[in-house]
Amino acid sequence: MQAVCLLSGGMDSATLAYLAKDSGYEIVALHFTYGQRTEAKERQCAQEIARRLDAVEFVEISLEHFTKIGASSLTDQSIAVEEYEEGREGMPNTYVPFRNGNLLAIATSLAEARGAEAIFIGVQVGDYSGYPDCRPEFIEAFQRAVDIGTSPEAHIRLQTPFVHMTKAEILRKGFELGVPYEHTWSCYQRNDIACGVCDSCHYRRSAFTELGLTDPIEYAE
Amino acid sequence: MQAVCLLSGGMDSATLAYLAKDSGYEIVALHFTYGQRTEAKERQCAQEIARRLDAVEFVEISLEHFTKIGASSLTDQSIAVEEYEEGREGMPNTYVPFRNGNLLAIATSLAEARGAEAIFIGVQVGDYSGYPDCRPEFIEAFQRAVDIGTSPEAHIRLQTPFVHMTKAEILRKGFELGVPYEHTWSCYQRNDIACGVCDSCHYRRSAFTELGLTDPIEYAE
Numbered sequence: 001m002q003a004v005c006l007l008s009g010g011m012d013s014a015t016l017a018y019l020a021k022d023s024g025y026e027i028v029a030l031h032f033t034y035g036q037r038t039e040a041k042e043r044q045c046a047q048e049i050a051r052r053l054d055a056v057e058f059v060e061i062s063l064e065h066f067t068k069i070g071a072s073s074l075t076d077q078s079i080a081v082e083e084y085e086e087g088r089e090g091m092p093n094t095y096v097p098f099r100n101g102n103l104l105a106i107a108t109s110l111a112e113a114r115g116a117e118a119i120f121i122g123v124q125v126g127d128y129s130g131y132p133d134c135r136p137e138f139i140e141a142f143q144r145a146v147d148i149g150t151s152p153e154a155h156i157r158l159q160t161p162f163v164h165m166t167k168a169e170i171l172r173k174g175f176e177l178g179v180p181y182e183h184t185w186s187c188y189q190r191n192d193i194a195c196g197v198c199d200s201c202h203y204r205r206s207a208f209t210e211l212g213l214t215d216p217i218e219y220a221e
Numbered sequence: 222m223q224a225v226c227l228l229s230g231g232m233d234s235a236t237l238a239y240l241a242k243d244s245g246y247e248i249v250a251l252h253f254t255y256g257q258r259t260e261a262k263e264r265q266c267a268q269e270i271a272r273r274l275d276a277v278e279f280v281e282i283s284l285e286h287f288t289k290i291g292a293s294s295l296t297d298q299s300i301a302v303e304e305y306e307e308g309r310e311g312m313p314n315t316y317v318p319f320r321n322g323n324l325l326a327i328a329t330s331l332a333e334a335r336g337a338e339a340i341f342i343g344v345q346v347g348d349y350s351g352y353p354d355c356r357p358e359f360i361e362a363f364q365r366a367v368d369i370g371t372s373p374e375a376h377i378r379l380q381t382p383f384v385h386m387t388k389a390e391i392l393r394k395g396f397e398l399g400v401p402y403e404h405t406w407s408c409y410q411r412n413d414i415a416c417g418v419c420d421s422c423h424y425r426r427s428a429f430t431e432l433g434l435t436d437p438i439e440y441a442e
Contacts, residue, residue, distance in 0.1 A: 059289055065282040065327065069334045097333035098326060101370050105319060105326040106286065112318035113290045133370035141369050145362040149322050149354035 002056065003118035003159070004028045004111045006103060007049060009042035011184040011204060012122040012162060014049045015174035019161055020120045022177055027055040028114055030107055034063035034096070041191045048183040057114075061106055066096055100133035101142065104158070108146050112154045120159045126166055136163050167207035175213070182216035196221045223277065224339040224380070225249045225332045227324060228270060230263035232405040232425060233343040233383060235270045236395035240382055241341045243398055248276040249337055251328055255284035255317070262412045269404040278335075282327055287317055321354035322363065325379070329367050333375045341380045347387055357384050388428040396434070403437035417442045 003025035005017045021027055029050040033039045043060070050058045100123060107119045123134040132138065143158045150156060162170050174181065186204040187194035194201050196219035208215040224246035226238045242248055250271040254260045264281070271279045321344060328340045344355040353359065364379045371377060383391050395402065407425040408415035415422050417440035429436040 061286040061289065066330070068280055068282060069327075069330050096330065097372070097375075098330040098367070098370055101326040101329055101366060102323075105322040106290075108322055109287070109290050109317065109319040132372055135369065138366060138370040141362070141366040145322060145359065145366050146319070148356065148362050149319055149359040151318070151353055154318075 002026045002028055002114060002116040003120055004030050004107045004116050005120040006107060006122065007031050007046045009045035009185050011181055011186055012170055014184045015170050015179050016120050016122040016162065017049055017053055018174065018177040018179045021053045025118060027053050028116055029055040029058045030110060031058065031060045032063050032103060033060065034066045037189060038185060038187055038191050041185045045183050045185045059110060063102065098133055104142050108150065108156060111156045112150050117155060118157050118159050122162050123160050124162050124165060167203050168210040171207045171211055193218045193220050223247045223249050223335060223337040224341055225251050225328045225337050226341040227328060227343065228252050228267045230266035230406050232402055232407055233391055235405045236391050236400050237341050237343040237383065238270055238274055239395065239398040239400045242274045246339060248274050249335055250276040250279045251331060252279065252281045253284050253324060254281065255287045258410060259406060259408055259412050262406045266404050266406045280331060284323065319354055325363050329371065329377060332377045333371050338376060339378050339380050343383050344381050345383050345386060347385065388424050389431040392428045392432055414439045414441050
């Protein structure tokens with residue numbers, strides 16, 4: 001029983017992969033690069049997590065075509081990554097339109113080609129996203145597209161165990177599962193040590209603080 | 222008013238682009254390459270069609286990652302392209318799992334980034350596909366995923382004017398619109414002159430024959 005597991009190298013996806021393995025799945029790790037600033041570091045973390053879980057495959061797929069579509073600070077180097085700001089409204093500028101739609105489409109192709117029965121994706125509705133394609137209604141709609149748009153022999157379930165969890169709850173789960181968080185990367189901005197001020201760093205640190213745990217990685221500020 | 226128009230270089234997508242333009246849309250041409258045997262020829266045709274329609278943009282996106290997913294003769298050079306066979310059942314081996322799901326996901330990202338109001342895709346349920354992601358139910362399901370998974374400001378309609386048409390009906394429409402079929406390419410197998418025997422050549426020739434028209438391209442046999 002195999003599951004395609006989206007493994008970015010971040011703390012959520014690492015926890016997700018440990019959870020999928022713990023649920024009895026063999027892991028087909030699917031790692032995306034899309035010209036983001038922190039690509040090298042994320043890949044290295046994802047590979048280490050996959051290795052520790054004896055993944056049957058590590059598939060790396062470039063989404064550099066997102067740079068042709070533009071409109072996000074994650075892929076467009078001319079736009080600065082926004083720092084966390086309390087109470088900011090509207091879509092963060094790290095938004096890539098319909099990104100999860102793209103990730104899930106590729107994961108579905110891979111799952112059908114390998115005969116995998118599940119796709120694990122670490123979307124969360126609650127904490128820092130504001131992305132419309134992170135909501136459970138989106139996952140349900142995409143599930144239907146998968147059911148209809150794949151061959152009759154394919155039976156692929158989208159699994160989003162974290163969708164209603166907070167980052168702190170995910171972290172607690174990960175500690176139970178023994179996830180090595182020193183091999184995960186969250187920062188949107190830097191490759192060497194985490195910046196500590198981008199949205200993603202902010203939420204990671206808050207989760208560790210909330211649980212009274214020490215984050216094993218180093219921060220610039 | 223802009224429309225993202227999937228422009229492969231084939232006769233259906235060329236007709237589709239002419240139809241979108243005729244319906245009042247400015248064309249954002251979206252051309253995919255995915256390591257297929259006939260890539261160069263298809264690109265050249267797509268560019269010529271876009272040029273003639275004064276497309277506002279020609280976005281070329283590589284889906285070469287399909288080669289990492291495998292399982293199709295279109296992208297896996299070790300699998301021979303099947304020739305047309307009367308009454309053959311099951312999925313043709315040119316099947317790339319969930320291909321249209323992937324194409325539509327990228328088109329949706331592009332449409333949202335550009336503020337386009339429509340995506341034109343030349344899927345047809347009837348004639349030669351057998352692909353589950355060519356059916357109108359799939360398009361409806363994907364439309365719902367698009368509605369939910371894009372930002373509240375985006376209003377993107379998937380337009381599939383050919384879904385219930387035969388290739389001959391599309392061709393008739395194209396002749397009315399003045400589509401230059403000498404600048405279209407259908408063959409799955411050859412880049413120089415069309416093979417004449419693959420599925421795609423077979424159906425193209427049948428359409429011309431049905432209408433009593435002469436196909437302006439040359440065939441090997």
